[in-house]
Amino acid sequence: MIHIQRLSVSYKTERGQVPALKNINLSIPKGTATAIVGESGSGKSTLLHSIMRLLPPEAELSGKIMFEGMDITSMDDAALRSFRWRKCSLVLQGAMSSFNPVLSIGKQIAETVAYHLHLSSKGSYKRAEELLEMVGLPTFFSKRFPHELSGGQKQRAAIAMALACSPPCILADEPTTALDVITQAEIVWLLKEITRKNNMTLCMVTHDLPLALSVCDRVAVMHRGEIVEIQTPSGILNNPTHPHTKKLVESIRSIEERGNPK
Amino acid sequence: MRQNALEVSELWVSFEKGSKAFHALRGISFSLEKGQTLSLVGESGSGKTTATRASLGLIAPTKGKVTLLGVDINNCSKDKLIETRRRCGYISQNPYDSIPPTLTTLDAVAEPLVICKGLNKKTARERAKEMLSVCGIVDEVVLNGRVKFSLSGGQKQRVALARALVTDPEIIFADEPTSMQDASNRGDILDILQEYVKKGSSLVLTTHDLYLAAAATEHSIILFHGKIMEAGPSKEILKKPLHFYTKALLDALPGLGKKIKKPSLKQGEPEYRLSGCPFLTRCPRGIDKCSKTCPPIKEVSPGHFVACWLL
Ligand SMILES: Nc1ncnc2c1ncn2[C@@H]1O[C@H](COP(=O)(O)OP(=O)(O)OP(=O)(O)O)[C@@H](O)[C@H]1O
Ligand SMILES: Nc1ncnc2c1ncn2[C@@H]1O[C@H](COP(=O)(O)OP(=O)(O)O)[C@@H](O)[C@H]1O
Numbered sequence A: 001m002i003h004i005q006r007l008s009v010s011y012k013t014e015r016g017q018v019p020a021l022k023n024i025n026l027s028i029p030k031g032t033a034t035a036i037v038g039e040s041g042s043g044k045s046t047l048l049h050s051i052m053r054l055l056p057p058e059a060e061l062s063g064k065i066m067f068e069g070m071d072i073t074s075m076d077d078a079a080l081r082s083f084r085w086r087k088c089s090l091v092l093q094g095a096m097s098s099f100n101p102v103l104s105i106g107k108q109i110a111e112t113v114a115y116h117l118h119l120s121s122k123g124s125y126k127r128a129e130e131l132l133e134m135v136g137l138p139t140f141f142s143k144r145f146p147h148e149l150s151g152g153q154k155q156r157a158a159i160a161m162a163l164a165c166s167p168p169c170i171l172a173d174e175p176t177t178a179l180d181v182i183t184q185a186e187i188v189w190l191l192k193e194i195t196r197k198n199n200m201t202l203c204m205v206t207h208d209l210p211l212a213l214s215v216c217d218r219v220a221v222m223h224r225g226e227i228v229e230i231q232t233p234s235g236i237l238n239n240p241t242h243p244h245t246k247k248l249v250e251s252i253r254s255i256e257e258r259g260n261p262k
Numbered sequence B: 001m002r003q004n005a006l007e008v009s010e011l012w013v014s015f016e017k018g019s020k021a022f023h024a025l026r027g028i029s030f031s032l033e034k035g036q037t038l039s040l041v042g043e044s045g046s047g048k049t050t051a052t053r054a055s056l057g058l059i060a061p062t063k064g065k066v067t068l069l070g071v072d073i074n075n076c077s078k079d080k081l082i083e084t085r086r087r088c089g090y091i092s093q094n095p096y097d098s099i100p101p102t103l104t105t106l107d108a109v110a111e112p113l114v115i116c117k118g119l120n121k122k123t124a125r126e127r128a129k130e131m132l133s134v135c136g137i138v139d140e141v142v143l144n145g146r147v148k149f150s151l152s153g154g155q156k157q158r159v160a161l162a163r164a165l166v167t168d169p170e171i172i173f174a175d176e177p178t179s180m181q182d183a184s185n186r187g188d189i190l191d192i193l194q195e196y197v198k199k200g201s202s203l204v205l206t207t208h209d210l211y212l213a214a215a216a217t218e219h220s221i222i223l224f225h226g227k228i229m230e231a232g233p234s235k236e237i238l239k240k241p242l243h244f245y246t247k248a249l250l251d252a253l254p255g256l257g258k259k260i261k262k263p264s265l266k267q268g269e270p271e272y273r274l275s276g277c278p279f280l281t282r283c284p285r286g287i288d289k290c291s292k293t294c295p296p297i298k299e300v301s302p303g304h305f306v307a308c309w310l311l
């Protein structure tokens, strides 16, 4: 589904060029769930933003990002418009900010639907309610405003929005960072079940390795702008190859074993 | 009998929310012997920070009593309160407001030594430098830079840790001290806290992570909406949680080789119940009685307490 070849990104700053991604090669097969795990500043968001062509102007990119055979890096505006939402959508880090505070949730989802799928306003509102149900929110939530939703509910609404045009691929940038553990489990289960049921491709960024191992088929570990390892969860657990992955697994294991000695 | 480092009894803390009173803590009691360690575990809003701050006398209780290091902190002179607080170390949840932003990193850690221990500036700075290096801050640029400009969230949290520990406090309050750390550093923070416990400090930790609680402290208290749901030895709770809420917390927590289970809690508004069991709106098993009367906390095995009508 997505093939990334020799992708490098750097940001222009007062202190010169700061590299954020260095020579990334990554393939995400159709219908899989891939996690990208890395510490703060390792380049996870930059990678997802590169795929969505959402990098700020000060970013410089080289390399190729192929999506179903088309190079995203050279798409024109028209191609981009039909790529975003319809082919691939992004659930943002902290969905709180991805809604307009003065519009009801239902209206915002309906607007996206109407714009991209050319539905009537009645039809698109109905679709919005369907989407809310899909993510486990009662339909009357369509009348609510963003501030009337809890963090978990807002994240559900953000997922509904991402599903609006039934894209084959969903990217999620730390979709659960600001949430409580139980809410986090509910949200990742929702993402996993919806994508699996509809044979969608999921790529989720997180800094939480156990969470990644828990929900994805493949885990890519990022460290200082590079992907240092890609393996199945059991491979990462039992045969980590890169020193950084080894250290990460070891330090998590040491806390778990201290509390739960064998 | 050993002396208690902290005794909290029937503590209520209420805030004004609009015109109504909102009860962040509803009659919680616990105590901690000198040198003992305890975790307050719960999700956000359960009252962990409020309990920590009330224990330090930073929030006045609406009802109830706090005895900190033998001092009844809500019925003593201001001087006595300040003197008692100086014997404590506090790492607040938000390190941004616990470090004076205009000081340099080094002076932020040296300051409590000058104020609480009467050291001269030069000795205090030397000692602060050692402490910061223990906490993983060695870069000269960071040490001499102003806290406000030169530190990442994780670094600020470690500076807050150094500032809290540098005076060898008798009791340490650590409010989610690893929340801003990368996974590979979390163990280091626990090791540092453990060193001080070995030297005799008591420790009150707050976290939502039952693994962390079990790794760091002997006892745990599980809070939900300002009430204690379960309390007991941390390792026992991790192995065999009893309360439906504790079970849900553990099922939702991913571990190496432990996949998260699909949560089975009831959906709905996180309604705050004033009567009956606070957990009823989310409980998978609630019965009629639960909506009428709040279950009392009772001892189900030695030292292990739980509040639930079905247990
Ligand atoms: N607009 C920008 N200008 C300059 N540097 C930037 C910009 N955005 C990101 N960076 C830098 O690029 C690197 C990667 O950042 P990125 O946001 O991708 O990290 P991340 O892995 O998503 O981190 P986090 O877990 O904190 O979200 C970091 O060193 C960051 O400081
Ligand atoms: N100063 C305050 N004013 C009003 N409400 C507060 C205040 N501090 C905390 N609360 C409320 O008390 C409850 C418990 O908060 P807190 O102790 O911070 O929980 P935790 O640390 O477990 O996340 C929350 O509902 C919070 O909104």
Ligand code: SF4
Residues within 6 Å of the ligand: B244, B245, B277, B278, B279, B280, B283, B284, B285, B286, B287, B290, B295, B307, B308, B309, B310
């Ligand atoms: S008392 Fe009732 S509502 Fe509360 S946890 Fe037990 S069964 Fe559930």
Ligand SMILES: [Mg+2]
Residues within 6 Å of the ligand: A044, A045, A046, A093, A173
């Ligand atoms: Mg990011």
Ligand SMILES: [Mg+2]
Residues within 6 Å of the ligand: B048, B049, B050, B093, B175
């Ligand atoms: Mg708190």
